[in-house]
Amino acid sequence: MKKYMSILFITILLAGCGSIATQYRKDGRHLTNKGFNYLDKEPRLNKTIILKNLEIHIVGDRKHFDIEKYKNPKAEGYKKGVIGYAYRRKDGTNVIYIRGTMKNDKIILDLSNLGHEMGHILRFHERHVLDPHSYDDWGV
Ligand SMILES: [Zn+2]
Secondary structure, three states: OHHHHHHHHHHHHHHHHHHHHHHHHHHHHHHHHHHHOOOOOOOOOOOOOOOOOEEEEEEOOHHHOOOHHHHOOOOHHHHOOOOOEEEEOOOOOEEEEEEEEEEOOEEEEOHHHHHHHHHHHHHHHOOOOOOHHHHHHHOO
């Protein structure tokens, strides 16, 4: 009986973690949309940005980052808790590193992380795209 209670407890615990993650993701998306709806509309906006070379790395640990300052625990970027980054290689390849995890052989993306880093890539190609780090300054 004790064994079954432990299994039940662990099952409830794991299910609970999943639902918390789901709820936070849904809340985050909902709040982002809600905030965006407060911005002035611009119906004339119809911009297309075509990316020819895009390389996205989805990693479960910062040890897979290719930039030393973000995977080195003694470096400032690591201390700041960088969870992803984007840059453009000299050959023109757009590179994104985001965090992810796995569940039942499916890769789970940190969608917020992906959106932020994609914002950097789009800005590399179109200077009118606002830098994702400037949104607070612009009140958006
Ligand atoms: Zn950024």
